[in-house]
Amino acid sequence: MDPKSAREQIVRDAKCSLILDAARKVFAEKGYWETRLDDIAAAAGFSKASLYNYYEDKESIFLSLSIREYEDLLENIRQRISSQANLRDNLMAMLAALFSHFGENFAFMLTVTNFQTMKQIHDDMQKHRELGAQFQEHGARILEITKQVIGWARSRNELASSLDQDALSRFIASLVRGAIFEWKVAGKMGDIDTTVEQIAKFVLSGAEYKSA
Numbered sequence: 001m002d003p004k005s006a007r008e009q010i011v012r013d014a015k016c017s018l019i020l021d022a023a024r025k026v027f028a029e030k031g032y033w034e035t036r037l038d039d040i041a042a043a044a045g046f047s048k049a050s051l052y053n054y055y056e057d058k059e060s061i062f063l064s065l066s067i068r069e070y071e072d073l074l075e076n077i078r079q080r081i082s083s084q085a086n087l088r089d090n091l092m093a094m095l096a097a098l099f100s101h102f103g104e105n106f107a108f109m110l111t112v113t114n115f116q117t118m119k120q121i122h123d124d125m126q127k128h129r130e131l132g133a134q135f136q137e138h139g140a141r142i143l144e145i146t147k148q149v150i151g152w153a154r155s156r157n158e159l160a161s162s163l164d165q166d167a168l169s170r171f172i173a174s175l176v177r178g179a180i181f182e183w184k185v186a187g188k189m190g191d192i193d194t195t196v197e198q199i200a201k202f203v204l205s206g207a208e209y210k211s212a
Helices: 003-030 037-044 058-080 087-104 106-112 115-127 129-155 165-186 192-206
Strands: none
Touching: 003 037, 003 058, 003 106, 037 058, 058 087, 058 129, 087 106, 087 129, 087 165, 087 192, 106 165, 115 129, 129 165, 165 192
C-alpha cells in the first residue's frame, strides 16, 4: 500500500472506530430495536448521509461492533492464559476475562444476548454474509481456545475425565451462558469473583482434576 493510501486507511479506520464507539453507547441506552441510524450519527458527530460512507445500515454497524467486542475479548483471553499454567489457573483466567468483559459492557451485552436480537442477528448475517461469517468465526474461536487449554492440561495428565475436549468445552460454555442468563434476569451483574470461583470449582470437580 502506498503512503497516501495508508494514511487514508488510518483516517478511515479511526472514523469507523469512532462510529462504533458511539453505536455501542446508543445500543446500550436504547436497545437494538429502538436505535436508529440518526441516533448513531448524532452520537458520533456525523451526518446520517456521511455515515453511509462507512457502513451500509444499522445492521452492519451492529455486526461490526459485535465482531470488535469478540476480538477484544479474544485478545484479552490470549494474554491471560499460558501453556505453562495448570488447568485451574487457565480456567480461572479465561472465566475472569469473559465475565469482566461482559461486566464492563453490561448494557450493550444485554442487548447482544437478547433472544429477539439474536434472531435478528441471524437474519442480518444472511444479508451481510461476510460480516456474518466473521461473527460466527469469532464465536467459534472462544471454544477453540477452551479446547486448547483443556488439551494442555490433558498433555500434562491433569485430567482423568474420559470426556473429550469438545464436550468439556461445550459444557463450560453452557455454564458461562447460564450465569450470564441469571444476570440478565436479575437486571444486574452478579459478583464476578464468586461466579468465576463457582464455575471453576464445578468444572474441575466434574472433570476429575488432579492437582499437582
